[in-house]
Amino acid sequence: MVSMTTLDASARDRIDSIVAANAARPGPLLEVLHEVQREFGYVPPAAIPQIARGLNLSRAEVHGVVSFYHHFRSTPPGHHRLQICRAESCQAMQGDALAAHAEQRLGVRFGETTTDGRCTLEAVYCLGNCACSPAILLDDEPHGRVTPERLDELLTSCAVGGAAGGHG
Amino acid sequence: MSTRVYVPGDSGALSLGAEAVARGIAAEAAQRGLDVTIVRNGSRGLYWLEPMVEVEIGDTRVAYGPVATRDLAGLFDAGFLQGGGHPLAHGPTAQIPWLARQQRLTCARVGVIDPADVADYERCEGFAGLRRALGMSPQEIVREVADSGLRGRGGAAFPTGTKWRTVLEQVAPQKFIACNADEGDSGTFADRMLMEGDPLSLIEGMTIAGFAVGATRGYIYLRVEYPHAHRLLTAAITSARTAGYLGSNILGSGRDFDLEVRVGAGAYICGEETSMLESLEGRRGEVRVRPPLPAVKGLFGMPTVVNNVVSLATVPVILARGAAFYRDYGVGQSRGTLPVQLAGNLRRGGLVELAFGPSLRELLYDFGGGSASGRPLRAVQVGGPLGAYLPESQFDTAVDYEALAGIGALLGHGGVVAFDDTVDMARMARFAMQFCAHESCGKCTPCRIGSTRGTELIDRIILGQDREHNLGTLVDLCETLQHGSLCGLGGMTPFPVRSALQHFPEDFGAARAH
Numbered sequence: 001m002v003s004m005t006t007l008d009a010s011a012r013d014r015i016d017s018i019v020a021a022n023a024a025r026p027g028p029l030l031e032v033l034h035e036v037q038r039e040f041g042y043v044p045p046a047a048i049p050q051i052a053r054g055l056n057l058s059r060a061e062v063h064g065v066v067s068f069y070h071h072f073r074s075t076p077p078g079h080h081r082l083q084i085c086r087a088e089s090c091q092a093m094q095g096d097a098l099a100a101h102a103e104q105r106l107g108v109r110f111g112e113t114t115t116d117g118r119c120t121l122e123a124v125y126c127l128g129n130c131a132c133s134p135a136i137l138l139d140d141e142p143h144g145r146v147t148p149e150r151l152d153e154l155l156t157s158c159a160v161g162g163a164a165g166g167h168g
Numbered sequence: 169m170s171t172r173v174y175v176p177g178d179s180g181a182l183s184l185g186a187e188a189v190a191r192g193i194a195a196e197a198a199q200r201g202l203d204v205t206i207v208r209n210g211s212r213g214l215y216w217l218e219p220m221v222e223v224e225i226g227d228t229r230v231a232y233g234p235v236a237t238r239d240l241a242g243l244f245d246a247g248f249l250q251g252g253g254h255p256l257a258h259g260p261t262a263q264i265p266w267l268a269r270q271q272r273l274t275c276a277r278v279g280v281i282d283p284a285d286v287a288d289y290e291r292c293e294g295f296a297g298l299r300r301a302l303g304m305s306p307q308e309i310v311r312e313v314a315d316s317g318l319r320g321r322g323g324a325a326f327p328t329g330t331k332w333r334t335v336l337e338q339v340a341p342q343k344f345i346a347c348n349a350d351e352g353d354s355g356t357f358a359d360r361m362l363m364e365g366d367p368l369s370l371i372e373g374m375t376i377a378g379f380a381v382g383a384t385r386g387y388i389y390l391r392v393e394y395p396h397a398h399r400l401l402t403a404a405i406t407s408a409r410t411a412g413y414l415g416s417n418i419l420g421s422g423r424d425f426d427l428e429v430r431v432g433a434g435a436y437i438c439g440e441e442t443s444m445l446e447s448l449e450g451r452r453g454e455v456r457v458r459p460p461l462p463a464v465k466g467l468f469g470m471p472t473v474v475n476n477v478v479s480l481a482t483v484p485v486i487l488a489r490g491a492a493f494y495r496d497y498g499v500g501q502s503r504g505t506l507p508v509q510l511a512g513n514l515r516r517g518g519l520v521e522l523a524f525g526p527s528l529r530e531l532l533y534d535f536g537g538g539s540a541s542g543r544p545l546r547a548v549q550v551g552g553p554l555g556a557y558l559p560e561s562q563f564d565t566a567v568d569y570e571a572l573a574g575i576g577a578l579l580g581h582g583g584v585v586a587f588d589d590t591v592d593m594a595r596m597a598r599f600a601m602q603f604c605a606h607e608s609c610g611k612c613t614p615c616r617i618g619s620t621r622g623t624e625l626i627d628r629i630i631l632g633q634d635r636e637h638n639l640g641t642l643v644d645l646c647e648t649l650q651h652g653s654l655c656g657l658g659g660m661t662p663f664p665v666r667s668a669l670q671h672f673p674e675d676f677g678a679a680r681a682h
Contacts, residue, residue: 026449026468027448027449027450027451027468028450029450029451030430030431030432030433030447030450031430031431031450033433034392034431034433061451064452065450065451065452068435068452068453068609069432069433069434069435069452069453070433070434070435071392071432071433071434071435072433085354087354087355087553087603088354088355088512088549088553088585088596088599089354089355089511089512089583089585090354091596091599092511092512092513092585092586092587092588092591093512093513093540124393124434125352125354125436125553125603125606125607126351126352126353126354126355126356126393127393128179128351128356128357128359128360128393128394129179129180129183129357130354130355130356130357130509130511130512130517130583130585131180131213131215131216131357131509131510131511131514131517131518131519132180132183132184132215132218132517133511133512133517135183137393140395141182142179142180142182142183142396143183144180144183144184145183145184
């Protein structure tokens with residue numbers, strides 16, 4: 001189990017092995033953080049001292065990197081991850097309306113997770129799918145020319161309820 | 169005999185349902201007892217026809233698109249495996265006018281070949297440039313690239329040969345080739361298409377760069393938003409290594425070069441070269457003060473070539489066909505071809521590679537087909553979030569480095585984002601400042617503070633509060649950002665802001681003030 005403040009023995013072992021596998025590579029910190037986030041879904045703050053020790057860095061250096069990059073999370077994500085592009089090309093194709101619809105449907109703002117833990121809503125700035133705007137990634141799978149109706153279908157297909165739907 | 173059917177695995181095509189189409193074709197063929205081989209190629213860049221399915225008949229590929237799973241039974245009934253007629257048929261792919269009018273040099277193989285298949289790549293002139301480079305001295309390779317007139321396609325347009333020469337002249341125990349694949353500009357996707365559709369051309373280009381400057385190690389800094397490109401690049405690196413094109417003693421030449429992919433973490437600033445180097449070293453992506461240039465003191469303090477994906481993927485054709493061949497395309501100081509990316513509110517968005525020099529109007533209307541919404545086009549942003557907004561009166565500007573610079577705009581990485589007449593340009597100017605605030609690395613004050621103050625100023629202007637005073641302050645702030653920032657993020661954010669103010673004053677309440 002991973003909590004915000006402490007790690008259990010198996011989590012500590014897992015982090016140690018990730019650090020050990022990467023320590024000899026040049027400039028390994030981002031690689032380590034990516035692997036930790038793949039493993040736990042986020043970078044547990046309690047893992048930072050351990051990563052710092054393992055790579056001979058200060059805690060401040062590791063924390064500074066985690067907090068600098070938008071991709072790294074310090075809190076657990078929802079079961080599903082919806083990333084909506086907010087950049088210019090998607091804005092030119094009613095991306096703002098799509099974004100507003102997503103916030104309303106999920107009942108969260110960008111950067112938040114639904115109260116049932118089913119879905120995290122994130123803003124991204126360009127998915128490189130600008131000839132098919134507006135573009136989203138749902139659990140790393142790309143979808144293009146997404147209308148609010150299409151977004152509803154996609155969310156329903158992965159059992160993400162609506163904010164007003166009284167989901168349990 | 170098995171019929172070859174191409175269904176793109178490009179993430180743009182996947183975003184429109186290509187995976188289900190590929191599975192559906194396999195299932196339908198099996199059910200009908202037909203023998204098909206499905207190839208997952210890249211995209212040809214005709215995104216309004218994606219998923220575009222191609223059937224190989226003899227030497228010709230014929231196109232059908234956009235194909236949805238519900239069309240499959242009808243396509244089989246119409247005999248599409250023999251090129252049969254169908255409402256979705258477009259005839260031979262190479263003769264589709266949108267494609268036939270292009271001059272594809274850098275992206276010649278994208279959408280054509282099986283991306284990670286070395287044999288397929290070799291059949292299409294792949295590794296011909298590398299083989300020629302093996303017989304040349306480093307100085308000769310650098311001269312060839314310099315003579316081609318190639319300039320950095322990432323946006324800075326610095327002459328590639330000059331950069332390589334600087335690295336070649338350094339004496340150091342290790343040198344690096346660092347490929348900038350952090351394609352963050354909205355409206356751009358040429359890097360992604362190359363990495364997903366023809367990753368071996370990037371690998372070949374980087375290897376040639378290594379031979380040219382004496383580097384044996386390369387890094388591709390890939391943005392985390394491109395998981396499919398990551399998968400295809402990794403597969404291509406493995407095939408190149410297996411075939412002896414990467415690693416030690418390449419093709420028995422005694423020369424070594426190997427590379428690895430490093431994944432970014434969602435920071436636009438890491439597309440700036442020194443910030444990218446910091447990130448590759450595992451640190452916060454804070455911009456470095458120059459000098460020293462990365463060519464002198466770059467990755468891990470060693471001389472480093474930092475080039476964009478498109479620049480590096482263009483090197484193989486320059487070496488294979490010679491500098492003169494490439495230089496003969498283009499105009500003035502803009503030599504060769506540019507993969508333009510048509511995006512935003514256009515009917516026919518996608519990749520258009522042409523020699524430098526077509527007008528914006530030609531791209532927007534002849535290729536782009538005008539707006540997707542059917543409304544008049546009002547503004548286009550050329551060159552990403554730091555590029556200027558151009559009004560209709562400037563649509564006749566030629567797309568080359570000098571012509572765009574001449575009207576206070578920039579070409580950047582070649583992205584063109586079109587907006588129809590519903591766009592609110594004050595909001596777009598505000599977005600430019602807000603984006604700068606969101607993505608600022610925080611190292612220099614004009615960018616870190618100025619971007620937030622700029623957002624607030626535009627908010628007040630939009631609300632009509634003390635308009636003249638706030639406009640004056642905004643113009644001053646743009647001056648400070650442009651001249652006082654350490655890098656292009658703060659330094660170029662004034663381009664979209666000022667161009668919006670200049671060309672669309674009515675959106676900032678100009679009429680109200682009179």
